[in-house]
Amino acid sequence: MNKSQVRRYVGYFIIIALAVGVISLSAGILFRRDAYNRTIGILDRANTVTWNILTSTEYDTIDDYINRIAVDDVRITIIRSDGIVVADSQADISKLDNHADRPELLSALNGVPGRSKRFSDSLGENLVYVAMPLVDLSNGSYVIRSAMSVQDIDKALGEILGRIAFTGIITFLALSMLSFLSERRIIAPLADIQKAAEAFSGGNLDYFLSIPGPEDVRVVAETLNDMAEALKYRLNEITKGKNELAAVFSSMMEAVVVLDESLSIRHINRSALKIMELPESDVYGRSLIETFMNSDLQSLAEETLASQSPVERDITFNGDRNLILHAHGTRIPPADDKTTGNAIVLVMNDITRTQHLENMRRDFVANVSHELKTPITNVKGYLETLADGVMDDPETAKRFLAISIRNADRLNAILDDLLSLSRLEQQGGEGLEFEIRPLDDIIGGAFQYCTLKSSDKGIDMRFEGEKNLLASVNTLLMEQALNNLIDNAVKYSNEGAVVTVHIEKNGGMADISVIDEGIGIPAKDLPRIFERFYRVDKARSRELGGTGLGLAIVKHIAIVHRGSVKVNSELGRGSTFTISVPLQ
Ligand code: ADP
Numbered sequence: 001m002n003k004s005q006v007r008r009y010v011g012y013f014i015i016i017a018l019a020v021g022v023i024s025l026s027a028g029i030l031f032r033r034d035a036y037n038r039t040i041g042i043l044d045r046a047n048t049v050t051w052n053i054l055t056s057t058e059y060d061t062i063d064d065y066i067n068r069i070a071v072d073d074v075r076i077t078i079i080r081s082d083g084i085v086v087a088d089s090q091a092d093i094s095k096l097d098n099h100a101d102r103p104e105l106l107s108a109l110n111g112v113p114g115r116s117k118r119f120s121d122s123l124g125e126n127l128v129y130v131a132m133p134l135v136d137l138s139n140g141s142y143v144i145r146s147a148m149s150v151q152d153i154d155k156a157l158g159e160i161l162g163r164i165a166f167t168g169i170i171t172f173l174a175l176s177m178l179s180f181l182s183e184r185r186i187i188a189p190l191a192d193i194q195k196a197a198e199a200f201s202g203g204n205l206d207y208f209l210s211i212p213g214p215e216d217v218r219v220v221a222e223t224l225n226d227m228a229e230a231l232k233y234r235l236n237e238i239t240k241g242k243n244e245l246a247a248v249f250s251s252m253m254e255a256v257v258v259l260d261e262s263l264s265i266r267h268i269n270r271s272a273l274k275i276m277e278l279p280e281s282d283v284y285g286r287s288l289i290e291t292f293m294n295s296d297l298q299s300l301a302e303e304t305l306a307s308q309s310p311v312e313r314d315i316t317f318n319g320d321r322n323l324i325l326h327a328h329g330t331r332i333p334p335a336d337d338k339t340t341g342n343a344i345v346l347v348m349n350d351i352t353r354t355q356h357l358e359n360m361r362r363d364f365v366a367n368v369s370h371e372l373k374t375p376i377t378n379v380k381g382y383l384e385t386l387a388d389g390v391m392d393d394p395e396t397a398k399r400f401l402a403i404s405i406r407n408a409d410r411l412n413a414i415l416d417d418l419l420s421l422s423r424l425e426q427q428g429g430e431g432l433e434f435e436i437r438p439l440d441d442i443i444g445g446a447f448q449y450c451t452l453k454s455s456d457k458g459i460d461m462r463f464e465g466e467k468n469l470l471a472s473v474n475t476l477l478m479e480q481a482l483n484n485l486i487d488n489a490v491k492y493s494n495e496g497a498v499v500t501v502h503i504e505k506n507g508g509m510a511d512i513s514v515i516d517e518g519i520g521i522p523a524k525d526l527p528r529i530f531e532r533f534y535r536v537d538k539a540r541s542r543e544l545g546g547t548g549l550g551l552a553i554v555k556h557i558a559i560v561h562r563g564s565v566k567v568n569s570e571l572g573r574g575s576t577f578t579i580s581v582p583l584q
Contacts, residue, residue: 008187012179013172020168020175028161035153036128040115043130043146046074047113050144051134054078063087074148075123078134079105081141091122104131108143117150126150189217196224205232255325255348261340263288263301275323275350292317297327297346304329304344314351324352360531367533371414371548375407382407410545417549420480421532424556432560434472436584439510440465442475443501446482450490458496461486465503469510470584473561478581481557481565484550485514485577491544492575493518505583509563513578521569529567530555554579 050069059065062078063086070076070089078087083100085093099105107114108131116129131145189211199207205228211221249256255272259265264287273280276292283291289298296315304311310330317323325348334341382400391397440463447461454461482501489499493516500515521529521536528534533548535541541548551565554577558565561581569575 005183005187005191008183009179013176016172016175016179020172024161024164024168027164028157031160032153032157035157036117036150039128039148039150039153040130043074043128043148044113044132046071046076046146047130047132047144050076050146051132054134054144061087063093074146075127077145077147079131079143079145081109081143086142096122102129102131102145104129104145105143107131108133108145109141114143114145120147123149126154185214186217189214189221193217193221193224196221196228200224200228200231205229205235253349255346255350257288257346257348259288259301259344259346261305261342263298263305263344265291266343272348275325275348297325300327300329301344301346304331304346305342307331314355315348322352323350324355325349326351364532367548368418371533372411374542375411375414378407379404379411410547413545414547414549417547417553420553421549421556424477424553424560428560432474432477434474436470436472437475438468439471439473439478439503439512439581440467440469442473442478443482443503443512445475445479446486447501449479449483450486453487454490454499457490457493459490459493460496460498462498462500463503464500466505469503469505471510471561471581472584473581477557477560481554481579482512482514484554485579488546488550488577489514489516489518489575491546492516506580508583509580510583511578511580513576515574515576517574520571520573520575521567522571523569526567526569530565551577 050066053069054062054065057065066076066078066087066089074089075091076087076089077085077091077099079085079099079102083098083102083105085091085096085099087093088096102114102116104114104116111133114129114131117126118129119125120127126149127147128150129145129147131143134142134144192209192211196207196209207228209221209225209228211218249267250270252269253271255275256267256269257265257272258267264285265283268278268280268283272278273283278291288301289295292298294315294317296313300311300313300315308331310328312326312328315325315327317325327346327348330345330347332343332345334343382404386397386400390400443463447463450461486499486501493499497517499517500513502511502513502515504511525534525536529536530551532552534551535546535548538548555565558579558581563579563581565577565579567575567577
């Protein structure tokens with residue numbers, strides 16, 4: 001039994017005990033009053049009868065006469081107005097004291113019937129007295145007083161009260177039993193309902209309420225169970241929807257950040273954390289500016305908060321990684337009509353690479369145009385000069401034509417390199433024929449090709465390293481790559497220098513390095529050296545017949561061989577270009 005049940009039971013008991021007590025008491029009082037009234041009625045009638053008899057009958061002494069006419073249980077006394085008892089049906093008048101102070105006597109002498117209840121010393125018990133005046137009994141004022149013992153009434157009252165108490169106790173027990181049963185039938189199921197309601201509100205919707213109680217309570221229980229079932233279904237639906245949204249949110253390629261009105265982070269998806277290289281744990285609740293450290297992004301968020309329509313802009317993050325994000329901010333007003341509680345969704349795309357590619361494309365177009373324009377302008381200029389009459393001077397004409405041919409060759413070389421590059425890029429190695437060849441063979445082929453130029457400059461060409469390292473190669477392309485590297489090494493070396501081609505095994509790869517002792521490359525140019533048309537010294541390259549595409553071609557040839565190329569260089573001391581290709 002729990003505390004509230006105990007409280008309830010105690011309450012029932014008190015109410016029932018009070019009810020039974022009040023009923024018993026009222027019944028006792030009523031009975032007593034009725035019994036007394038009836039006794040007084042009897043005594044009144046006894047007085048009247050006695051008065052009639054006394055006033056109409058002859059008798060010797062009044063005391064004897066009274067003794068004769070009196071009935072057993074009614075005591076009749078005749079008292080003189082001065083209190084002297086002249087007759088008594090039950091007591092010896094010689095022994096009776098003066099009755100002048102008796103209240104019933106005083107009242108009767110005043111003309112009002114007197115009544116009194118008290119203990120009689122002469123009879124030794126409780127009596128009820130009723131007195132009425134009896135005027136002119138042989139020249140004097142007298143009072144007739146009847147008295148009756150109330151012992152029987154008190155006894156009967158005691159018995160009745162005992163019965164009432166007994167009935168009260170029985171009633172009390174019966175009512176207690178009834179309340180216990182009703183507690184079990186109604187209150188106990190209600191307690192179960194309360195328990196179930198608590199379980200439901202605590203989120204335990206699997207709690208099942210089974211109640212075999214009365215119909216009404218059962219209906220409530222069934223309704224509660226139905227409600228829990230419906231809630232569970234809805235909750236499941238909401239959870240499912242939420243999970244789906246969370247999955248979409250976290251798997252989005254775009255960086256998504258949800259901010260509250262104070263521009264603190266409420267949600268952030270995986271892409272955003274990855275792009276910004278942020279640890280997930282510290283981010284929630286932190287401010288946008290503190291987390292992203294970008295004032296442009298902060299002002300975009302502030303504008304979004306103040307604007308009705310979405311705001312978008314490219315945001316640049318300067319730092320270790322030059323990051324460009326295209327940010328799109330949307331304000332989400334609160335669900336109700338409140339003015340506060342706005343949220344902001346920032347969706348950001350990493351456009352660093354796209355932007356970089358776009359810049360490269362723009363540079364490339366500008367470079368190609370420029371590279372092609374120079375020889376064409378030259379050819380056009382010389383041909384126009386020839387047409388203008390220089391033709392008549394055969395020597396000059398011959399020189400001009402030779403220059404024009406050289407420029408046309410340059411144009412041709414550029415276009416050849418561009419075509420090679422675009423083929424390599426488009427094919428990506430597909431459709432090319434590969435054969436397994438010893439790499440030193442291919443290096444030998446490249447040496448032959450470069451002999452003329454190197455011997456012109458008195459360059460000492462050397463080969464070092466392992467022989468017979470086999471790789472799957474497209475011979476023409478691999479020769480072209482090595483030619484380009486050796487050609488550069490010769491071009492950018494001083495006369496009489498040494499150019500070494502070194503080959504060695506490096507894990508599963510063969511590293512072919514072209515090492516020169518030439519002018520070297522400044523460190524700042526190294527990261528861009530493999531870009532198309534990128535040259536450290538444009539004029540010098542052009543003068544040496546370079547197109548600025550050689551290294552870009554080398555890079556793509558390495559890629560189609562599933563390999564790579566890298567450079568090490570020190571300004572003024574020489575460069576080492578290394579192509580790595582997988583060994584067979
Ligand atoms: P180019 O036709 O101008 O040689 P490349 O693409 O082959 O074009 O090379 C790009 C630039 O890299 C060159 O202009 C030059 O500045 C630099 N370079 C390439 N190889 C060397 C080298 N061995 N030593 C010094 N600089 C080099």
